[in-house]
Amino acid sequence: MKLPIKSTLAAILALGFAPALLAQSYPDRPIKVVVGFPPGGAADQIARLVTTPLAEALKQPVTVENRPGANGNIAGGAVAKSPADGYTLLMASGGMVSINPHLYANMPFDPVRDLTPVASAASVLVYLMARPTLEVKDAKALIAHVKANPGKLSYGSAGNGSSPHLAGEMFKAQAGLFAVHVPYRGAAPALTDLMGGQIDYYFDPGIGLQAAKSGRTKLLAVGSLKRSPLFPDVPTLDEVGLKGFDADSVFGFYAPAGTPPAIIERLHGEINRILETPAFKDRIHQLGGNPLVLTPAAFAAKITEDSQRFGALIKERGIKSD
Incomplete structure (x- = not known):
C-alpha cells in the first residue's frame, strides 16, 4: 500500500530532524567512558580527571569502565560497535589509533572509519x-x-x-x-x-x-x-643530536562513527573547557605530560601524522605485536 504524499514527506523530514532532536535533548541519561587500559594508568587517570567535571557540566553521571587488552583494541572495538548517540565514549592512547593498525594483521575494527575524534586531552611524553x-x-x-x-x-x-x-x-x-x-x-x-x-x-x-x-x-x-x-x-x-626525535603519544576521547555533529561539538566544547582549568593542567604536568587542546580536525590530522610516522618505523624495524 502506497503512503500518501504528505505522510511520505513527513517521514522523510522526521528522519532528517532525528539527529538534531537527539542533539537538542542530549544528554538525558548517564554517559559511559570506556578506557582501554587498567585502573591507575595514564589513560585511566586522564579519563577520571575529565569525567568528574564533565558530569557537572552535562548534569548527568559520567562513569569510567576499564576494558584493558590488546593495547586498547578491546575497548576500541566495543565503542566502535556501540550506538552512535554520544552515550558511549572512548578514552584511548595514540597507540591504539595510530600504531595498532600497523602491528595487528587482523584488526577487529578500523579506528579511522569506525571512530570519530571528539577531543584531544594530553600529550604523554616518554x-x-x-x-x-x-x-x-x-x-x-x-x-x-x-x-x-x-x-x-x-x-x-x-x-x-x-x-x-x-x-x-x-x-x-x-x-x-x-x-x-x-x-x-x-x-x-x-x-x-x-x-x-x-x-x-x-x-x-x-x-x-x-x-x-x-x-x-x-x-x-x-x-x-x-x-x-x-x-x-x-x-x-x-x-x-637526534634531530626530530618525537615519541610523544596523544591521548584523547572518541565516539562511534556517525555520532551527530552537534553532540560531538557539545562534548568537544565541554572537554576543552576542562583541559584549560589549572587543576587539570597541574595534574597532567605531575604525570609527566602536557595538556593538549586541538580542534577535532587538528586532532584527526595529528592522528594521521602519527600513524604515518610510527607506521614507517614499524615497517622499517620489523616490529610485531605480542
Whole structure:
C-alpha cells in the first residue's frame, strides 16, 4: 500500500530532524567512558580527571569502565560497535589509533572509519632513563657507551609495539646503535627491573618520575620535541643530536562513527573547557605530560601524522605485536 504524499514527506523530514532532536535533548541519561587500559594508568587517570567535571557540566553521571587488552583494541572495538548517540565514549592512547593498525594483521575494527575524534586531552611524553649504577651521566654518554658495546646492553619496554618500545627502536635507529630489547607486560615491571639493574635503560611513560627524583634511576633525556615542565633542565633527544626525535603519544576521547555533529561539538566544547582549568593542567604536568587542546580536525590530522610516522618505523624495524 502506497503512503500518501504528505505522510511520505513527513517521514522523510522526521528522519532528517532525528539527529538534531537527539542533539537538542542530549544528554538525558548517564554517559559511559570506556578506557582501554587498567585502573591507575595514564589513560585511566586522564579519563577520571575529565569525567568528574564533565558530569557537572552535562548534569548527568559520567562513569569510567576499564576494558584493558590488546593495547586498547578491546575497548576500541566495543565503542566502535556501540550506538552512535554520544552515550558511549572512548578514552584511548595514540597507540591504539595510530600504531595498532600497523602491528595487528587482523584488526577487529578500523579506528579511522569506525571512530570519530571528539577531543584531544594530553600529550604523554616518554623519558629516557638508565639504571642508577650505569656509569653514564647524560644521553650522549649513553649513546657512546652502547655504541662501544654493541649487543651487550639491554633496554626494557612495556611490551612489543608499546610506545616505550617504539621510542627504544627510534632511539636505536637514529643513534645507529644496537641493544637487546626486553619486553615486559607493562611499564611497572620494566621500571622495577631498571631500578634493580636487570636492564640498562628504558623509555619511561611517566610512572618512574618519582624514582628519578629520588635517584633510583638516572633521567638522561626527554623523548619529545619540547622539554618537560617538571624537568626544565633535562634536554630533549632532539637537542642532544637526534634531530626530530618525537615519541610523544596523544591521548584523547572518541565516539562511534556517525555520532551527530552537534553532540560531538557539545562534548568537544565541554572537554576543552576542562583541559584549560589549572587543576587539570597541574595534574597532567605531575604525570609527566602536557595538556593538549586541538580542534577535532587538528586532532584527526595529528592522528594521521602519527600513524604515518610510527607506521614507517614499524615497517622499517620489523616490529610485531605480542
